[in-house]
Amino acid sequence: MGENLNITGGAGGLFGFAPQDFGWTEMDYYRLQSQLWQLMEKQTRRYTSGDSSSIPVEIAEEIKQGIYFCIGSYFNANGTAAENADALRTEPLSDLFRKGQQVVWRQVEVGKSRFGRALETAISIKNISYMDTLRALPDFFKQYDVFVMAHDIPVMIDYQLAVAVPETCRGIDYINEYLRRLVIENVFCGYFDAAVVERLLRAEYADFQLDLINLFEPVFRNALGLHLLGKPVNALNITEDDQKNLLALFHTREKSQIRQICGEAFLSLCESMHFNEKDAADYLNAVAMGIAGRIAAFKETGLRQIFLSF
Amino acid sequence: MADQFALSPFNLQKMAAVVELRALNELTVRFGLYLSEEKIQNIVEKRFEALKDTGRIEFGQGILKALVYEFCDSPYINADNYEEILFELLDSFYYFKNESMDSISDDELMQFMKRHFDGDCEGSVDYLNGTSLEALCRYAKGMDKDDGTAIDYEDEEV
Numbered sequence: 001m002g003e004n005l006n007i008t009g010g011a012g013g014l015f016g017f018a019p020q021d022f023g024w025t026e027m028d029y030y031r032l033q034s035q036l037w038q039l040m041e042k043q044t045r046r047y048t049s050g051d052s053s054s055i056p057v058e059i060a061e062e063i064k065q066g067i068y069f070c071i072g073s074y075f076n077a078n079g080t081a082a083e084n085a086d087a088l089r090t091e092p093l094s095d096l097f098r099k100g101q102q103v104v105w106r107q108v109e110v111g112k113s114r115f116g117r118a119l120e121t122a123i124s125i126k127n128i129s130y131m132d133t134l135r136a137l138p139d140f141f142k143q144y145d146v147f148v149m150a151h152d153i154p155v156m157i158d159y160q161l162a163v164a165v166p167e168t169c170r171g172i173d174y175i176n177e178y179l180r181r182l183v184i185e186n187v188f189c190g191y192f193d194a195a196v197v198e199r200l201l202r203a204e205y206a207d208f209q210l211d212l213i214n215l216f217e218p219v220f221r222n223a224l225g226l227h228l229l230g231k232p233v234n235a236l237n238i239t240e241d242d243q244k245n246l247l248a249l250f251h252t253r254e255k256s257q258i259r260q261i262c263g264e265a266f267l268s269l270c271e272s273m274h275f276n277e278k279d280a281a282d283y284l285n286a287v288a289m290g291i292a293g294r295i296a297a298f299k300e301t302g303l304r305q306i307f308l309s310f
Numbered sequence: 311m312a313d314q315f316a317l318s319p320f321n322l323q324k325m326a327a328v329v330e331l332r333a334l335n336e337l338t339v340r341f342g343l344y345l346s347e348e349k350i351q352n353i354v355e356k357r358f359e360a361l362k363d364t365g366r367i368e369f370g371q372g373i374l375k376a377l378v379y380e381f382c383d384s385p386y387i388n389a390d391n392y393e394e395i396l397f398e399l400l401d402s403f404y405y406f407k408n409e410s411m412d413s414i415s416d417d418e419l420m421q422f423m424k425r426h427f428d429g430d431c432e433g434s435v436d437y438l439n440g441t442s443l444e445a446l447c448r449y450a451k452g453m454d455k456d457d458g459t460a461i462d463y464e465d466e467e468v
Contacts, residue, residue, distance in 0.1 A: 037319035041369035051415035054361060054368040054407060 022085035069151035070100030185216035386433025
């Protein structure tokens with residue numbers, strides 16, 4: 001950590017803005033540094049239960065990140081960059097931290113609600129990492145330390161989403177976004193017969209029950225392929241004729257055209273399925289763009305690894 | 311005005327530690343122990359050096375005051391070796407906080423060090439480091455006995 005707590009984090013700042021862009025003086029930085037030091041002292045005492053006056057630098061860094069996360073959460077939920085820069089200058093840091101913790105607590109409640117939804121909509125396919133993750137997530141809410149380490153994720157999340165949550169997401173923000181995407185995937189898969197999904201997964205993976213895989217993406221992929229051909233999607237199977245037709249559809253297209261086709265197709269697919277999951281469009285578009293990228297890469301050699309026959 | 315901006319929290323901590331040690335002279339002088347201004351400055355610098363060497367940081371008062379308070383009545387500390395012993399104790403203290411993975415509180419570690427420094431170690435910090443403190447940290451890392459109960463190292467032969 002060095003002899004100076006680097007509180008402003010350089011360009012862009014750690015709070016979503018750069019204080020130097022808002023006319024901060026040297027005295028402002030000094031004041032903030034002093035307040036952060038005092039808050040670190042208080043948080044250290046809390047972390048060690050008053051048993052230790054000193055802590056390893058690595059732990060101090062984690063405690064600092066916890067403070068930043070809470071204050072950042074408050075700023076993300078309130079005010080413009082200019083207003084937040086002003087608040088950072090004029091309001092006691094401990095007050096901003098406390099307000100941030102309240103924002104984080106509210107997000108924890110959102111997370112619990114989303115987890116409940118994830119359980120309600122859970123895919124019935126037996127996959128070890130999927131089931132282990134659902135079992136582990138309640139531990140997150142038990143172990144999550146809003147008081148000192150709000151930036152931390154104190155559980156292992158094994159199950160891979162079709163599009164991973166960015167690693168810049170931390171703490172409860174990561175969990176909430178993870179659960180949001182998981183629910184979207186769960187609900188989509190819920191439209192299909194579990195036995196059909198299992199046959200599809202067997203065509204994709206050596207051992208879909210044990211492998212660290214995403215259960216939703218192959219389903220979405222095949223549904224997208226069938227929809228592009230104007231066929232019912234329930235059976236999920238891409239026949240030999242379907243393979244030829246899909247290849248013909250994409251073979252001569254440029255990458256940008258493939259992206260456009262896939263982008264439009266997932267929207268109309270969701271409409272035809274009456275898939276109404278709130279705020280799903282962005283996520284499903286990201287999944288569709290991933291598929292488009294693979295189609296563009298393999299359109300010369302064949303699309304059998306993308307659209308599965310079983 | 312410009313000088314104020316040069317006062318980082320570290321410098322403020324140093325100033326506070328100097329004031330603290332000056333005040334402690336009033337207590338320790340009863341045991342024949344007194345730190346000159348130069349020695350006070352040396353010890354304060356040593357504290358930060360020991361923290362840096364062990365990769366640790368203190369935000370509050372730190373252990374200097376408690377360390378002086380705990381050891382000032384030791385029969386093995388006199389005016390000649392007072393500064394040197396404090397240097398060594400600071401090094402030991404932070405080193406063994408790390409070695410014990412912070413599983414031992416400041417008070418417990420300091421009391422343990424004092425008891426053995428005055429006892430079987432007969433005023434040798436080297437001996438204290440190599441024997442009692444090493445054994446203490448082994449217990450701290452081992453944590454539990456075979457029957458699953460926690461080791462009370464106060465009761466154990468160290």
